[in-house]
Amino acid sequence: MSNTNPALEFTQREANLTVKKPGPSKIFIIDDHPVVAIGLAKLFADEPDLEVCGSARSAEEIPDSFTSAPPDLFMVEIMLHAADGLQVLTRLAERYPRAEILVYSARDESFYAERVLQSGAKGYIMKSESPERVVIAARRVLRGDFYISSRLQSLLFSNMDSETSGFVNPVRKLSNRELQVLQLIGQGKSNREISSILDIRLKTVEAHRFRIREKLNLKHSTELTQFAIHMVEREGVSS
Numbered sequence: 001m002s003n004t005n006p007a008l009e010f011t012q013r014e015a016n017l018t019v020k021k022p023g024p025s026k027i028f029i030i031d032d033h034p035v036v037a038i039g040l041a042k043l044f045a046d047e048p049d050l051e052v053c054g055s056a057r058s059a060e061e062i063p064d065s066f067t068s069a070p071p072d073l074f075m076v077e078i079m080l081h082a083a084d085g086l087q088v089l090t091r092l093a094e095r096y097p098r099a100e101i102l103v104y105s106a107r108d109e110s111f112y113a114e115r116v117l118q119s120g121a122k123g124y125i126m127k128s129e130s131p132e133r134v135v136i137a138a139r140r141v142l143r144g145d146f147y148i149s150s151r152l153q154s155l156l157f158s159n160m161d162s163e164t165s166g167f168v169n170p171v172r173k174l175s176n177r178e179l180q181v182l183q184l185i186g187q188g189k190s191n192r193e194i195s196s197i198l199d200i201r202l203k204t205v206e207a208h209r210f211r212i213r214e215k216l217n218l219k220h221s222t223e224l225t226q227f228a229i230h231m232v233e234r235e236g237v238s239s
Helices: 006-018 034-045 085-095 109-118 131-142 150-165 176-186 191-198 202-216 221-235
Strands: 025-030 050-056 073-076 100-105 123-126
Touching: 025 034, 025 131, 034 050, 034 131, 050 131, 073 085, 073 131, 085 100, 085 109, 100 109, 100 131, 109 123, 109 150, 109 176, 123 131, 176 191, 176 202, 176 221, 191 202, 202 221
Parallel strands: 025 050, 025 073, 073 100, 100 123
Antiparallel strands: none
């Protein structure tokens, strides 16, 4: 009969799971533009502690093997075709609790970063940032820390002050789906195109448009379109 204490055996197994394996941290890219993964692979190739281990155009393409051996970090573009990027983050956080998540997006952080952090990601960095900042962001999130830009930090503190004074940025009132619809309106998509892209009924799109107008206090569809276009122009992304 073994004299080993079962409780100690369990503790040792748990410890082995948490020990960092030797070698570079594995990074997996989720972006529907393959050139992004290629560029990041080249960027991290010069960093001995970082390595891109693969990429996919959607969360559905993640290898089954990741269930038991996930990468150390997912880098995710939240604006994926026909997908709610914020829901993708939530699913990743639930399915791979030992992996960190960093959003690497072309979209303006002022509109999305707060929602991203609430959805399970540890950081947000825009694709317009320098390669050096991308590496810093990846390393910081891999350590388990949060990463947001100094600009966003100032913005979040400003939002806190605004809430204290009674003023709330109207875009923050929108649901994740409503924000997604607003984004597509700003890109010039028709109701029918939005219905197809998001795989929702045409009447559902119309209902979203009505609720967006109410929440943003816009009187008619023209004002809604103008607001949406202005938002997309601020992001510097038209498609």
